[in-house]
Amino acid sequence: MNRVSKLFQPINKIPKSATIKHKEITSKSQRLMLDLGIIKLASPGTFHLLPLGVRALEKLKSFIDKEMHKINAQKLALPALTQAELWEKSGRLNNSAELFTVTDRHKNLYILSPVDT
Numbered sequence: 001m002n003r004v005s006k007l008f009q010p011i012n013k014i015p016k017s018a019t020i021k022h023k024e025i026t027s028k029s030q031r032l033m034l035d036l037g038i039i040k041l042a043s044p045g046t047f048h049l050l051p052l053g054v055r056a057l058e059k060l061k062s063f064i065d066k067e068m069h070k071i072n073a074q075k076l077a078l079p080a081l082t083q084a085e086l087w088e089k090s091g092r093l094n095n096s097a098e099l100f101t102v103t104d105r106h107k108n109l110y111i112l113s114p115v116d117t
Contacts, residue, residue, distance in 0.1 A: 009036070084101065084108075093111070
């Protein structure tokens with residue numbers, strides 16, 4: 001187990017009276033996570049998880065695993081890339097404008113799955 005005191009945790013507190021403010025930050029929880037060094041803004045809408053954020057995520061995963069074990073549930077892992085044919089059959093391929101697609105050397109179209117574990 002790692003000690004929290006040994007984690008890299010940059011504090012980024014901006015005084016309320018400061019004229020420089022992050023205009024992209026819309027929620028109080030987002031501001032707190034940035035200020036306390038849990039996440040770091042990578043670009044608008046994307047964040048890096050810093051060590052404390054990774055630790056919190058791992059603890060959450062562990063809690064969920066324990067609760068799933070209690071009810072005899074099972075986890076599964078899905079691929080990051082899925083065939084575009086599956087998306088066409090369900091009608092989601094044409095309804096989603098913001099999909100990342102890749103084509104393999106055989107000209108097969110794949111979609112980067114929008115959910116990650």
